[in-house]
Every structure is written in C-alpha cells, then in structure tokens.
Amino acid sequence: MGATLKEILIHQDGHFGPYGGRYVPEILVPIMDDLRDAFFTAIQDDQFVEELKYLHKHYTGRPTPLYYCENLTRRLGGAQVYMKNEGLLHTGAHKINHCLGQALIAKKMGKTRVIAETGAGQHGLATATVCAKFGLECIVYMGAKDYRRQRPNVFWMEQLGATVIPVAEGGQTLRDAINAALRDLISNPSNTHYLLGTVCGPNPYPAMNTYFQKVIGEETREQMIDQTGGLPDHMIACVGGGSNALGFFYDFLDDPNVKLTGVEAGGKGVDGVEHAARFEGGKVGVVEGFKSYFLQNEEGQLADTHSISAGLDYAGVGPQISYLKDDGRVRFTYAKDDDVLKAYQILAKTEGVFAALESSHAVAEVIKLTPTLDKTKTVVFNCSGRGDKDLFIVTKEMQDEKFSEYLRDQVRDV
C-alpha cells in the first residue's frame, strides 16, 4: 500500500525520506508554519487555482510549446527529440511559475513586502516582475560580485521598481544573498514574504515550489500524447536547485517506463573542485534550513562551486531531488562547461533556439544519449530558459573579438 512518489514529494510535513525538514532558527518557525498553512489552504481553494490558471494563460504565456526538433533528430540519428520550451514564458524561464504562485500566496496572506535572493538575476527579475504586477514592494539581495557582473539584470530589476541590495559579505555570491534574505525575514517577519527561488530551503518551500512548477510536466504529458500518441521514453532536465527538473518530472514520477535523467553542472571536471555536481562527491548535510546533499568539506563547511551557468552554480540541491537520487527513480549525470557551450551552439544552429546555459546542460545530455537509442524511441528535454541573458558570458567564452570591440565602443560613447 506504499505511497506514490507524487504523494511522497508534496505534503505538509516537508520530510522526504531522510531529507528536507525545517532547520531554521526558532524565530523563523512561526513564519514557516504560517506560510505552510496558507499555501496548503490556498491549493484546496478553487478560486485560487482558477486565478493561477487564468494568469498563466493570459500573463505568463502558458501552455508553452512542446516542439519536435526535426533537424536535431536528423543530425543525432537516433531517437526522436522533443523540446518543452519554457524559454518562451514571460521573463524567459520557468522561474516565473513559482514567482507567480508565491506572489498570489503573499497577497492572500496580506504581505506588502517581498524579498528574494538571486544569483545571476533571473529569479530576481521574475520576482521583480510579479511584484510590479501585484503592487508589492520588492527587495532583491544579490552577492556583491554577482551585482557587479550581472549589471544588465540589476538595471532591469530597478526598472521594474525593485530595490537591489548588493551583499558584501562572504564570497559575495548566491549563498551570501540567501543568508542576507533570511536575515531580512527574521527582522521583518510580519509584513514580508521571502520568495525563495528554487525547491530548496526549509519546509514549505520545496513542496510549494514543486507544486507551482509541476505544470511543466502536466502540459508535457498532454502534448506528448497529442503529438506522439504516448508517453516519452526519456526525459532530461538540468539540475541546479532542482526547480525545473522537478516541475518537468513530477507528473511522470509514477510512470516507471518513462526514464528520467537529471544533469548537474560538471564545470571544469568533477575530479577537481571547480564544478557544482552534488552527486559527484557531495555529502548529506544540513545547511540553509534543509537536509540534503551538499558539496562541503570533511568538517561540514560548504564548498565554493563553479559552473559556466550561474543558475547551476550552487553547493546544495533540493531535498526531493536527493530523495529521487537515493530511490534511483532519476538517474543523475553531469555535463562539463565545454560540452555545454557546444550543445548551446548545436541547438542554435539546428533549431534556431538559444537555450539558456543552464538548459544547455540538458541539451548536452540529449546529444550524448540520443544516438544510442532506437529511432522508435522518444526523448524530451526541458529547455527551462532562453539564452539571450547569457550574451556576455557566451561572447566572452567564444572570445568574440568583434563583440569586445563593440563593448569598448559603447564605453567610449558613454
């Protein structure tokens, strides 16, 4: 009579086997309890569910297309390749799914102020967007290093009315932004909602964000049946915190014939330290409010990580993802920076789609796996975001001299 995986991975208690939990300072406990209660009440309310659906259809642009990659399929010469294109959503990535959901919850709870952490700025941008729409004050914490290197996103967030605060502590990246956001929440518990941007953090965030993201897989199921007459044989998604992967996989967790693959950031190789593949050398720990796999040293200090894609450059992974790893339901692998960059170019040239560097990790695995499969099989990958945001990273990696020249000209004109 065992529970289904779907039941195990979204529930009020927030423990997923040994993972998850709510390891927060006492002062945050009532805040998390209130949020959990508000969320689980809201999703029983038809009006809430209808409002979310309406906004997805008319504001964010759902359903997103499921697209048969005919040229890529021909080039790879194996299984039939399909792409779920979340990059076509408003703000350019799946992040808007949980931002919209959480903004509605915040409104329902009477919160007037929303805070968020952001690494590359994508989650901050999606948060600033929904705050603008719902008239919520928006504060985005960003590591000072990210703040400097992601100036375009900082500019857009400010244009949307958000206040972006650079965090000068620690390594001045995503982790420090998370810590600063938690401190803000501790200081302003009554009027503030912390809009956490992935399936990490204390209960109820992993369950709540999974719920708001599972629409990706639900649409994919309908679209696959519609286009191919059946379920996919393989599904592939990149895994940073895990929000796009869980959203994509969730609806298929209890369909054992659908093989699921998560792709972590292999960075410059998993033998060294410059990567973010938690399942290649990470250990179980309790950090930032939840128990899961983390890249850390022998004594439990979190490690610094590296990935070409800022969205995957994080030492932790969501607790439900760790559960699926141990369970064996999802197979995990990794893609290295150089393969990711090649995948990015191949998808652009064959299908005319710029995938985000995060999503290009999934594309790299598609390129590796598909030729080994029979033509009768189907592979569908989640293009979780579009790649225009990576302009500066890609041009730098490709050492595009003309682009550098352009930047120098622009500087001169300023």
Next chain:
Amino acid sequence: MIKLTKQLEKIKMSGQPGFMMHLVAGYPDMESSRVIAKNILEEGADILEVQIPFSDPVADGPVIAGANEKALANGATVASSLAMIKGLVAETEKPIIIMSYFNIIYRYGVSAFCETVSSMGVQGLIVPDYPVDEDAADQLLDACKAYDLAFIQVLASTSRAERIQTLLHNATGFVYCTARTGITGKKTVVNEQTLTYLERIRKLTELPIAVGFGLSSKDQVSALHSHAEIMIVGSALIKTYMNKPLPEGLDAIKRFIKSLT
C-alpha cells in the same frame, strides 16, 4: 553540566545579573581568540559561549557572520576550535558552552560530537538551526542527555503558545529568550512587549532565563534584570575588538565589560 548548574545557582543567589559572553573561535585568529576568551572570563563573564565558525551562519547578523568568515579564512577548523576550547575549559572554573550550527555537529556525528565535547568538560550546546521537531531523526537531545550536556533552547516572542510548551519541556540548563524580533547585533529597545513576553516565560518554567540579541548597554541590563537572570552579550563585544591590534582590543573589552555593570 554540574559546573553550569552551580554557576546558575550562584548567579541566582547573588541577586546580580549574570553575564554570558560570546566569541567566535578563530576570530581574528585562533591564538588571539584564545587570549580574548581568557580575558573575557577574567573581566567578568559568568558563562562563556564559544561559537565554532561556520560557512553559512544564517541566524547571525553581519558582525558575527563576518567574524565567522574571517575565522575560516584565517584557517580555523572544527578540530582547531575544539582544541582551543579544550584548553580554555582546563584553565577556568566557569562554565563554557559551545554554539554551533547543526551541520558541524551532523558531519562530526551527533553522538560522537557530544561525547567529545562532554569529555572536554564543555557544559552545554546552543544550536540555533536545530528545532526540536527534527529530533526524531537526528537525536541531538538524547545525545546531550546521554553525555550530560545542557541543551539550551532558544525561544522567540512570536512562537505559538503550544510550541513554547514543547520547547520548555525539552530545555535544560537555562532558556535563551530573544529580546526582539530579529537577528543578533542590532540595538534592542527594551519595551513593555519584551517584558510581558519574559513574564510569560517565567510563569512557564523553573529554569533561569537568559536574554539576548542586541544587548550593548547598562540601561538595557537594568531594564531587563528584574525579568532575567542572565544577560547575553554577543555582537557588541566583538565590535569592541574587531579590526584592532590585540592589546588595544583587550583594553576595549575591559572598558566595555566595566560599562555594563
């Protein structure tokens, strides 16, 4: 935890506020932190709270978080922190308590950690990111019991009533009440709300009450003493010696502690 129990009794009998003073092991470096700790004990701390530095100290404000970061950057490890604490315990009669985020303890092994620090003579643990709800899996409370360590519960004024009961039920040593909504290191205004909250806790427990978060001046101590036996001083103390050469820092510590009493 006999040293702690005796000290708490002594504080109660004296009618004077007791002071628990905090520092981060390894800040600014391990040897200096040892000297600073000894100094704090000599200048008037009744209980010493030594924090093992952690890479992600979410419950700490910028001052203590910065000290954690600096300590790690200067090479502090869990092993070297514990060695330093072991030396301190051997040289003082006053109780020493370890503050650590849970991952440090978890990676060491919950039971092994408690055994190690208890055998060193450490009197108790403060683990700010370990709510009792998780104890079914991690069993830190049992390990504390088994190795005679006080498990200091941190209470918040916003905690739901039935939860406060649960926390107090699991508390040993004393209870740590936060005096304001917020993180360590910002000046607390002692208001009616704070005092009412402390009165509420007083009615629910026999244990001594320690009050912390944002304490930095004598007027705060005077305002709180009728409602709590122990004053916790953290960030304000670190502020007195941060970015100063050691001799100057020690002088500043001396003046600061004098100014509180």
